[in-house]
Amino acid sequence: MSFDQFLQYISSGITSGSIYALTALGFTLIYNSTDIINFAQGEFVMLGGLVAISMHEWGAPLPLAFLVAVALVGIVGVIFEQLAIRPLLSAGVLAQIIVTIGASLAIRTVAMLIWGRESLPLPPFSGDSPIVILGASILPQTLWVLGLTLVIVVALQLFYRRTLTGKAVRACSVNPTAARLMGISYSRVVLLSFGLSAAISAAGGVMITPVSFMSYSAGALIGLKGFAACILGGLGNPVGAVAGGLILGILEALTVGFLPFSGSSGYKDGVAFLILLVILFARPQGLFGRRTVEKV
Amino acid sequence: MPIMRVEDVSKNFGGLDALKRVSFTLYEGQVKALIGPNGAGKTTLFNLISGVDRPTAGHIYFRDHDLGTLRRHEAAGLGIGRTFQHSKVFDDMTVLDNVKVGRYQRGRAGIFSSFFSLRRHRNEERQVRETAFEALKRVGLEAQAGELAGNLPMGDRHLLEIARSLATEPTVLLLDEPAAGLNNDETDRLADLVRQIRDNGVTILLVEHDMGFVMDISDEVVVLDYGKKIAEGPPLMIQNDEEVIRAYLGDDLA
Amino acid sequence: MGIVAYARKHAAFLAFSAVAMCAPLFIGNKYYLSILAFTATRLMVALGLNLLMGQAGQVSLGHAAFVAIGAYGSAVMTTRWSVNPWLAMLVAALLAAGVAAILGVPTLKLRGHYLAMATLGFGEIVFILLVQLKGLTLGTDGISGIPSLTIGSLDFGRPRAYHWLAWGVALLMLRMSLNLVDSRVGRSLRALDRAEIAALSLGVNTSFRKVQVFVVSAVFASVAGSFYVHYIHYISPDSFSVTFSVVLVTTVVLGGLGNVWGAVWGSIFMLFLPEYLKRFNQDYTNLVFGLMLIVVMIFLPGGLVGLRHVPARLRRRFTPPDALPAEDT
Structure with missing residues (x-):
């Protein structure tokens, strides 16, 4: 593999890695405020992409399509929280998991009924003539994905560190009871987490669609990879989630590069799972684990 | 000593x-x-x-x-047996079954004898039942043996935890x-x-x-x-x- | 135990067995016979999953993959390598057990539901492998010409014979599950789910028991897969997507967690419901399943089996509060 080929793989790895990072961030937001692992997270990504496609088809310019998709999926997240999560907030983990699985299947099927089974395209945000950097040609969409991901991550950090609402959310994740005593409404925080989480994941979905298309069934695998990224970076650690997503994306891309035989892109999807298992075996707190993984 | x-x-x-x-x-x-x-x-x-x-x-x-x-x-x-500050009874199991779990470590029945209800398993079950009932009597909960543990008032839950622990001898x-x-x-x-x-x-x-x-x-x-x-x-x-x-x-x- | 005492103790089981075994004598329609046969294999999977979820409180989102190990294990070994079907079934089940142990050991000692995610990933991988390993699985073409099960000159290819065989095995698994629930191991599983720290303090090796019941559930699923392919004689990857894993979870949840009979009613309901839904549009089936998971969890956590408690609960709801005994929470 030559150096510019290597760069090529890295850049495509960073592109998909950014999406895993945003999905992982979505998992983290919900996990930190409720301890729930949301098995429908990938469906938010999928919805984001498909809604943007429809908006674009109806003549909306891409930036508007992007914003509408993010807002709409954010609302879906809020409705999901109200209808399905709220009644089970204090129920056991089993019930919560089952409900998010049910939601995932329901959302996926509705998406199929609306958008059909085909993979649908979306044009890149600013043309597709590649930019040559260090001998490697890089698609402008890659820069868009990277840039927007960066903006989202920074904005989210500012929100958590600088605003009152953001601090309230953090307080709830550290100690819900104490936060409640301070007059912070836990249920509002949970609602906000679901809305934000869905919106962020949807943004990832819109960004990746020009690169890899979007279909109703794409959410499950992206969700799984987002979770693997979470575990890699340490579940509950937002910085780790982003780093984990990028690392996972790059590892996947390199797997395709180094495995010579045909069909290796099919096995690419196995990398995430393998990493998930290895990390759970060897280092369940993740590479940058902050929260200790309690063994009961 | x-x-x-x-x-x-x-x-x-x-x-x-x-x-x-x-x-x-x-x-x-x-x-x-x-x-x-x-x-x-x-x-x-x-x-x-x-x-x-x-x-x-x-x-x-x-x-x-x-x-x-x-x-x-x-x-x-x-x-070493223990009870818990915040009730840790097995809510949706009966009071007697809670105490039977206390006999777990004295029992031998594995998954096969449990699956097929082998004779030695049935003998062991009879003993488990008797010992568990004895433990309930010691704390005075034998009348509630068939109730769901989750339905017990707070004080009785603690007694149940004591009985469960006593069952481990x-x-x-x-x-x-x-x-x-x-x-x-x-x-x-x-x-x-x-x-x-x-x-x-x-x-x-x-x-x-x-x-x-x-x-x-x-x-x-x-x-x-x-x-x-x-x-x-x-x-x-x-x-x-x-x-x-x-x-x-x-x-x-x- | 005397026969009379035994019959009294296991009345429900004996009655159900009698109905299940006699059904083919009254059903001539081949189509309905085949749905009943599929109900038997579904029940085998559901019973294992019911033990895992209802007793130990863990979720597997990859049980379709364990069914696939049984189905493809039997298909590949019998058609390509001419292995005896019964031996192939055994080897596949051992393989499923080994894989389950590898998945379960790292995930089940952690708190929370790492098993659910690990099995979800595993399900995706197995599906990919079924498509990609063309040399072994023939890819999306699938494997055809899978032989029927035989014992000597007894051929279980005929619908009635197969029915009795498959239901015989399913009923055996039902009896085993019912026995397990009321035993040292079954109680320890419920205990570790309801209050793990208390179970530990009573000496229950919780990690071991969780892995063990997960392995058992994988073996049940694998055996079901083997019986399935020897009945339909053809197999392709389509049947083993992650969606099928979710359908299996739906079977168990809908029937009722925490009660072995939930697996029975869930299986019957789930095999006959799609027949009904077919009259509308098959695409809606998964939507109905997904919504059912949510609705059952919120409004009827006991599933179909829990319905029998509903009249009592309603009666209590309409009784003035001071007439109530200590209320359950």
Whole structure:
């Protein structure tokens, strides 16, 4: 593999890695405020992409399509929280998991009924003539994905560190009871987490669609990879989630590069799972684990 | 004769010292109480002694076994039983089934004899049932044997936890705030039960806030404050210890 | 135990067995016979999953993959390597057990539901492998010409014979599950789910028991897969997507967690419901399943089996509060 080929793989790895990072961030937001692992997270990504496609088809310019998709999926997240999560907030983990699985299947099927089974395209945000950097040609969409991901991550950090609402959310994740005593409404925080989480994941979905298309069934695998990224970076650690997503994306891309035989892109999807298992075996707190993984 | 030695035990949670070099010895046949203000580290110490957690430094010896080297479920096999401050009964199982779980470690039936209900399994089940019922009688819950544990009032839940622990035939029993939420009558009955258990040869270590109860039944008291042992001795001595009074009432009052 | 005492103790089981075994005598329609046969294999999977979820409180989102191990294991070994079907079934089940142990050991000692995610990933991988390993699985073409099960001159290819065989095995698994629930192991599983720290303090090796019941559930699923392919004689990857894993979870949840009979009613309902839904549009089936998971969890956590408690609960709701005994929470 030559150096510019290597760069090529890295850049495509960073592109998909950014999406895993945003999905992982979505998992983290919900996990930190409720301890729930949301098995429908990938469906938010999928919805984001498909809604943007429809908006674009109806003549909306891409930036508007992007914003509408993010807002709409954010609302879906809020409705999901109200209808399905709220009644089970204090129920056991089993019930919560089952409900998010049910939601995932329901959302996926509705998406199929609306958008059909085909993979649908979306044009890149600013043309597709590649930019040559260090001998490697890089698609402008890659820069868009990277840039927007960066903006989202920074904005989210500012929100958590600088605003009152953001601090309230953090307080709830550290100690819900104490936060409640301070007059912070836990249920509002949970609602906000679901809305934000869905919106962020949807943004990832819109960004990746020009690169890899979007279909109703794409959410499950992206969700799984987002979770693997979470575990890699340490579940509950937002910085780790982003780093984990990028690392996972790059590892996947390199797997395709180094495995010579045909069909290796099919096995690419196995990398995430393998990493998930290895990390759970060897280092369940993740590479940058902050929260200790309690063994009961 | 010493049965358990806590030696220089420290426990640290993410930079926070929950216990600092605590030492004391538990003697066979005694009732020892562990007291201290909230957050003094009592439950932390209980978790170490019952083997579900390990000390950051120091050792806890039960007879010759270092409890820090055990796996989490192994303390029960050595004869250490415990109850919990916040009810940990198995809510949707019957009271009798709760106590039957206490017989788990004395049983042998594995997955195959359970699946096929083999003869030796059925014999064992009969014994489990009888022993569990005996344990329920000792705490006076035999009438509620068929009820769901989740339906019991708070006081009875604690009795159920005691029965469940007794079913393991412990040599040391750890009781975490057994008198919490009990009225005077119930507390008196609990005191009788604790004495009766002690008289049957079980050594008892208990955490309790009800000072009347503690002073009434304990042979010795250990006082923790901010993770440190500040006093140890018979109840009368503890009641008049200046440092203990200060810990409980604050500096300005002492 | 005397026969009379045995019959009294296991009345429900004996009655159900009698109905299940006699059904083919009264059903001539081949189509309905085949649905009944599929119900038997579904029940085998559901019973294992019911033990895992209802007793130990763990979720597997990859049980389709364990069914696939049984189905493809039997298909590949019997058609390509001419292995005896019964031996192939055994080897596949051992393989499923081994894989389950590898997945379960790292995930089940952690708190929370790492098993659910690990099995979800595993399900995706197995699906990919079924498509990609063309040399072994023939890819999307699938494997055809899988032989029927035989014992000597007994041929279980005929619908009635197969029915009795498959239901015989399913009923055996039902009896085993019912026995397990009321045993030392079953109680320890419920205990570790309801209050793990208390179970540990009573000496229950919780990690071991969780892995063990997960392995058992994988073996049940694998055996079901083997029986399935020897009945339909053809297999392709389509049947083993992750969606099928979710359908399996739906079977168990809908029937009722925490009660072995839930697996029975869930299986019957789930095999006959799609037949009904077919009259509308098959695409809606998964939507109905997904919504059912949510609705059942929120409004009827006991599933179909829990319905029998509903009249009592309603009666209590309409009784003045002071007339109530200590209320359950």
